[in-house]
Amino acid sequence: MRGPGETKLEIDRRRIRRRMSEIKREIEVVRQHRQVSRQHRASHALPVVAVIGYTNAGKSTLFNALTAANVLVEDKLFATLDPTTRQLTLPNNQEALLTDTVGFIQKLPTDLVAAFRATLEEVTDADLLLEVVDFSHPNMHEQHEEVLRTLKDLHAEHLPRITALNKVDLLGKTPQVDTSFFPDAVVTSALHRQGLDTLCEKMSLVLAVNMVPICATVPYSKGELVDLFHRKGHIEHEQHEEEGTLIVGRLPYSLREQYLPYLCAVPAHVHV
Template sequence: MNRGPERAYLVAVEATKTDTVWSVEDSLNELEALARTAGAEVVGTMRQRLSHPDPATYLGKGRVQELSDAEMQLNCDLIIFDDELSPTQQHNLEKLLNARVVDRTALILDIFAQHARTREGILQVELAQLEYRLPRLSGQDLAFTRQAGGSRGATGGVGGAIGVRGPGETKLEIDRRRIRSRISELKENIEDVRKQRAIYRRQRSEQAIPVVAVVGYTNAGKSTLFNTLTEAGVLVENKLFATLDPVTRHIVLPNHQEILMTDTVGFIQKLPTKLIAAFRATLEEVVEADMLLEVVDVNHENAIEQSETVNEILEDLDALAKPRVTALNKMDLVDDPEDIDTSLYPNAVPVSALQNRGLDRLLHKVADVLADTMERVDVIIPYRKGDLVELFHRRGQIVHEEHQVDGVHIVGRLPHSLRGYYLSYAES
């Protein structure tokens, strides 16, 4: 009998020795949004101010007892901690509490398990979950199995308990050797995906079509903007991580230059390192892009912190220095647009993806920034080489074009890979 959503209690440590830009209040609010996205009902929260989380139980012992009392009074199904717990912390807490113990990493992995749709996404989520659970198997594999009735498994569907969806309920019944064997198999399969993506990117590179990767904090409106610009039909929901799999579409900029635009997975603070590693093949779309289009929910109270988190992840990916345009999205919800300091963001353009406002200006800015990445060319192309004139229009940016007696005089910019086609026609 279905008794409704699982009842979750949220717990966080406000560490005094930390360099995070997020307050514990903001972090807990986001954790609550994650819990709701996973399907839970949040019935309470607890926080404790410490120099750092207790290495044995995350909270101090007195607070753990308070947590146990609250758990019984509120009839909680699970306790969700706002940081990744060590195996020791999780084991100790499970002995002291009756409800299941889930940390932020397991919660995010659970959401990914619910939303993975393609074979690639399912493989990547399964790898991250198994690597997360392997050091935590001791003494809890049977508990996972008992509580996993109706779970979705690794192939899709809905149901089961938060934190144990995905490959868990069947995989946790087998021994460590077989789990490690499965991890190796998954890594090989994902490596095949990475190689296939590399071939695809090489083909795109040979065609000299610039690639713009859309990045941003989860739920900033990336998919809405992507759909509006490309008519891609990507799923749009008011949930965190509504889409996981990258989608690439061909579009034409206002100056008639062709580009490929790729929507990528949203970022989030404390994004599990195992998830970043598992999604390496997907995130390489960001690393290999010619430029980035960052989407910022400018109406969000933590817009600056979210953008800083995006910067931190881009730095981890060695992609921070890439040329970037920032779409300051959801301007339709801002009371006074003059209050928005656009200087905080690189090449910022205020837009409303939902209301299709400011998008033409955004695309012009993308074209301008892309132009700075290309080489200036001054050529006279003979009329018999009309295909090169057409290629220049499609792949490059034309500043000046004039039909002369001996050919078409073009001044503009081209991707470096196409420069060789025009060298013999360069103006001396």
């Protein structure tokens, strides 16, 4: 005869299996939705910046501060599951898409990585990774190493990455800031909007490096291409010539074809 304890265990197992099946179906719906969203973004040639980091590092708070979005901010594991994407205007009027993602945790199991593939796919498809580190946490170095391991598991370790050392406001009024472990990082406080301008400038510069160089004289009748360059690219030099607008800068490769009829050599007097 089975005891009441064993019967309860079987009921709990069935409930857990049923809930797992429901979650898998929900995740598949999210995954398909994100796939459509990625295809839509690709058609508009907007660079994508994925906000990543250890859980509770302040990713969603920073996301909200940069985009004026209203993403859930809560101090618990996996508060953000479905990635939220908002448009962001960087310096020089360059447009990009900023995507908030699920927080990483230590020793993330393989099956859990698969379960959250719908949100982690945003990482692998990004043009730039913005890693948010809780600069006030005593284990920030271990958390950073765990993020790097997860990126390696996702085959995303090769992607360009910049670091926001967040929550500097928790270190006191005159904090001793040592960034030697995180070279070329930006110290921020998302809560107090500290360091955000510098962070946006760095994102703009890194995205520009990963675009293709373009020098073109765009006819004045094609003013929409000049506007497109301002919104989607990074302009290093612009001047008005007799034949049209001379633009030297960088663009996403997918937009290069539109400028092929107007390509020209960089004039000797232009230094970029």
